[in-house]
Amino acid sequence: MASFYLAIFLFSFGMASAQLSSNFYASSCPKALSTIKSAVNSAVSKEHRMGASLLRLHFHDCFVNANDTSSFTGEKTASPNDGSARGFDVIDTIKSKVETVCPGVVSCADILAVAARESVVFLGGNSWTVELGRRDSTTASLSAANSDLPSPTMDLSALISTFSDKGFSAKEMVALSGSHTIGQARCKMFRDRIYNEANINSSFATSIQSNCPSSGGDDNLSPLDATSPLVFDNAYYKNLLNNKGLLHSDQQLFNGGSTDSQVTTYSTNSATFLSDFASAMVKMSNLSPLTGTSGQIRTNCRSIN
Numbered sequence: 001m002a003s004f005y006l007a008i009f010l011f012s013f014g015m016a017s018a019q020l021s022s023n024f025y026a027s028s029c030p031k032a033l034s035t036i037k038s039a040v041n042s043a044v045s046k047e048h049r050m051g052a053s054l055l056r057l058h059f060h061d062c063f064v065n066a067n068d069t070s071s072f073t074g075e076k077t078a079s080p081n082d083g084s085a086r087g088f089d090v091i092d093t094i095k096s097k098v099e100t101v102c103p104g105v106v107s108c109a110d111i112l113a114v115a116a117r118e119s120v121v122f123l124g125g126n127s128w129t130v131e132l133g134r135r136d137s138t139t140a141s142l143s144a145a146n147s148d149l150p151s152p153t154m155d156l157s158a159l160i161s162t163f164s165d166k167g168f169s170a171k172e173m174v175a176l177s178g179s180h181t182i183g184q185a186r187c188k189m190f191r192d193r194i195y196n197e198a199n200i201n202s203s204f205a206t207s208i209q210s211n212c213p214s215s216g217g218d219d220n221l222s223p224l225d226a227t228s229p230l231v232f233d234n235a236y237y238k239n240l241l242n243n244k245g246l247l248h249s250d251q252q253l254f255n256g257g258s259t260d261s262q263v264t265t266y267s268t269n270s271a272t273f274l275s276d277f278a279s280a281m282v283k284m285s286n287l288s289p290l291t292g293t294s295g296q297i298r299t300n301c302r303s304i305n
């Protein structure tokens, strides 16, 4: 009986997180974590927006690698105002510092996972334990990457199912969306919302329109959380209660549907949000299946070796 339960335990554990562990680099690269942390703090203190770009890159890397079909190299086709381009510059800098202390040891996927956490902590969010030992993908496919990611035009049911495909509950999806308390979006991502939707505060829509014309200016940026775009707090949810979500997908979380009550809770209880967010990030960070001898440790995070 005992061995039966042991077998079930090993099977489940192996399926869930392979060989990831929080002290993976303890002997192979003891300075890995402190090197990444100080590089992130220096980049984000120079430009707070950088933290948002790093968090978003990690999200995309997790969702895309969860199917082992591609890697974040696809992001390099991004336009100059896509935060991914800025985030990649910081990743290049961090990677070269990590390569100096331990060449060929630390994966880009792990660097991104730690950088995302340090960014959130630097901007005021809760910390979480990052499990390490991810390997980098040896393939890259932009179309697979995009088909796995949620789109800003999605309604609530599509958002729920996109996250459910990766094993997340609707509750976790709402908590993870709170990452839009930092960072920016391009005009083309929300133009239809600010000109044509009814569930938007009209003075908010007018103020955003001044930097996002009805045609042209596709890449002009607006903060996802106009209240406190550089602070990792619960203002995103307070905005939703006032119909001041920037993306169509943001306002879907508070539009008379099943997630309204959770948005209301987070809008009044920031500690609950920060704690739920950190827990959901642990789960998201552990989606990547590449461990052991699969994949590779990239030399240059932008391309396969």
Ligand code: HEM
Residues within 6 Å of the ligand: 049, 051, 052, 053, 054, 055, 056, 059, 081, 082, 083, 084, 150, 151, 152, 153, 154, 159, 173, 176, 177, 179, 180, 182, 183, 184, 185, 186, 187, 189, 224, 247, 249
């Ligand atoms: C719920 C579904 C989601 C949708 C539809 C969505 C969509 C978007 C879009 C369209 C942008 C603007 C991109 C641009 O204009 O270049 C954006 C930005 C961002 N997203 Fe999401 N996102 C979602 C969930 C998430 C999650 C789960 C995270 C992280 C855990 C995240 C983190 C971010 C961050 C930090 C930014 C700002 C990036 C920057 O300023 O450089 N998003 N998102």
Ligand SMILES: *[C@@H]1O[C@H](CO)[C@@H](O)[C@H](O)[C@H]1NC(C)=O
Residues within 6 Å of the ligand: 066, 067, 144, 147, 148, 165, 166
């Ligand atoms: C990724 O995996 C999920 C769950 O296994 C699946 O539902 C989804 O369709 C996959 N996406 C792609 C692009 O293969």
Ligand SMILES: *[C@@H]1O[C@H](CO)[C@@H](O)[C@H](O)[C@H]1NC(C)=O
Residues within 6 Å of the ligand: 201, 202, 203, 204, 242
């Ligand atoms: C829209 O937002 C403005 C500014 O915050 C506020 O004064 C106004 O009452 C809001 N309008 C509605 C209809 O909620």
